[in-house]
Amino acid sequence: MRRPAQLAERERVAGGLNAAFDRCGEVCKEYAKTFYLATQLMTPERRRAIWAIYVWCRRTDELVDGPNASHMSALALDRWESRLDDIFAGRPYDMLDAALSHTVATFPVDIQASTTNTMKSQEYSQYAPCVQPFRDMIEGMRLDLTKSRYRSFDELYLYCYYVAGTVGLMTVPVMGISPDSRANTETVYKGALALGLANQLTNILRDVGEDARRGRIYLPMDELEMAGLSEDDIFDGRVTDRWRCFMRDQITRARAFFRQAEEGASELNQESRWPVWASLLLYRQILDEIEANDYNNFTKRAYVPKAKKIVALPKAYYRSLMLPSSVRHCSSLTSS
Structure with a gap:
């Protein structure tokens, strides 16, 4: 009974990751059309990883350059950095974080x-x-x-x-x-x-x-x-x-x-x-x-x-x- 349960859990996690990477691709396509075009020339695994990195970088940039930038503080950046630590520790907060967490584990710098x-x-x-x-x-x-x-x-x-x-x-x-x-x-x-x-x-x-x-x-x-x-x-x-x-x-x-x-x-x-x-x-x-x-x-x-x-x-x-x-x-x- 355990093996089917474990298989179901792996399939659930994989499905969630696929959805997360797909969402990263959608964001990349919407906000960086030329860059998105270049990623289409990559293998699927590399393409998805680049999308995840792009989305994290974009979200980071929007903290000080986005619509709510005027309300941003150094404390908010401290919280964002703490969240980054969680990403690298395999504790993502949301699906976009999960895509990056998987990426940095697969392709460590x-x-x-x-x-x-x-x-x-x-x-x-x-x-x-x-x-x-x-x-x-x-x-x-x-x-x-x-x-x-x-x-x-x-x-x-x-x-x-x-x-x-x-x-x-x-x-x-x-x-x-x-x-x-x-x-x-x-x-x-x-x-x-x-x-x-x-x-x-x-x-x-x-x-x-x-x-x-x-x-x-x-x-x-x-x-x-x-x-x-x-x-x-x-x-x-x-x-x-x-x-x-x-x-x-x-x-x-x-x-x-x-x-x-x-x-x-x-x-x-x-x-x-x-x-x-x-x-x-x-x-x-x-x-x-x-x-x-x-x-x-x-x-x-x-x-x-x-x-x-x-x-x-x-x-x-x-x-x-x-x-x-x-x-x-x-x-x-x-x-x-």
């Missing part, structure tokens, strides 16, 4: 200290606990509660790591590293970090006007001053030659992070490379659209037209077929 120490000054043991990138994202939300200006790029970099670089670290275990890769794990994690940073910098450059209307400036204040610009130029939405020059420099920096991200993307599992390359190429095109808008990111929102998205997919697929960079290098040496 394992980050070398030398990787994380390049992101922030906090000291880690030999391996950072798998929960650390999730905790760091919550720390980024705490920054948003108290900080609306960034004096230098070093400060902005730390913020970008907290709110987006962490996402790259969360997803590497899901994507997996190619068995043909001879790169070390740190290289792959750094590439994933770079992609998260590049995406966030792109978001910042796309949303300058929107952020300004909320009283926020996510740009290095010292670099604005060096360019002969002030906060009033941002709030007034002045597209001047000085602004264009400043924006060109910011876009160049973002593209450099995308180039660094390419190194990590080429080392991933074959079945994960296509969606990652698709995401990279599609997001990088937002920078092209900012340029096409004559750097007017105050009143025009840069977006990638559907036709360009369609064209990018076969390009991404071609890049995904290439061997990991380290293997290509070794192959070229062998054949020469």
Whole structure:
């Protein structure tokens, strides 16, 4: 009698998990259409895991950037972090938490200290606990509660790591590293970090006007001053030659992070490379659209037209077929 009862319980749990992952997919499809498109190129197990991570990140972001953000407090973030501990301990509060709890148990994050120490000054043991990138994202939300200006790029970099670089670290275990890769794990994690940073910098450059209307400036204040610009130029939405020059420099920096991200993307599992390359190429095109808008990111929102998205997919697929960079290098040496 026990075995049928145990089987029924396993089926009940599996059914609940399936419903939880399906709901994560629905949320992803509704709020991140381009990202959702990229996840369709993944295997079902990896796709569902990425959805679960996305939904947790979105819910975390909405604590300080959603409709109830004005009522949010540091205490609420403390409670959210405590709930995160429960997720990692296998005690999910709701179905969406359950999806993430299953994901982090199936794909645990394992980050070398030398990787994380390049992101922030906090000291880690030999391996950072798998929960650390999730905790760091919550720390980024705490920054948003108290900080609306960034004096230098070093400060902005730390913020970008907290709110987006962490996402790259969360997803590497899901994507997996190619068995043909001879790169070390740190290289792959750094590439994933770079992609998260590049995406966030792109978001910042796309949303300058929107952020300004909320009283926020996510740009290095010292670099604005060096360019002969002030906060009033941002709030007034002045597209001047000085602004264009400043924006060109910011876009160049973002593209450099995308180039660094390419190194990590080429080392991933074959079945994960296509969606990652698709995401990279599609997001990088937002920078092209900012340029096409004559750097007017105050009143025009840069977006990638559907036709360009369609064209990018076969390009991404071609890049995904290439061997990991380290293997290509070794192959070229062998054949020469």
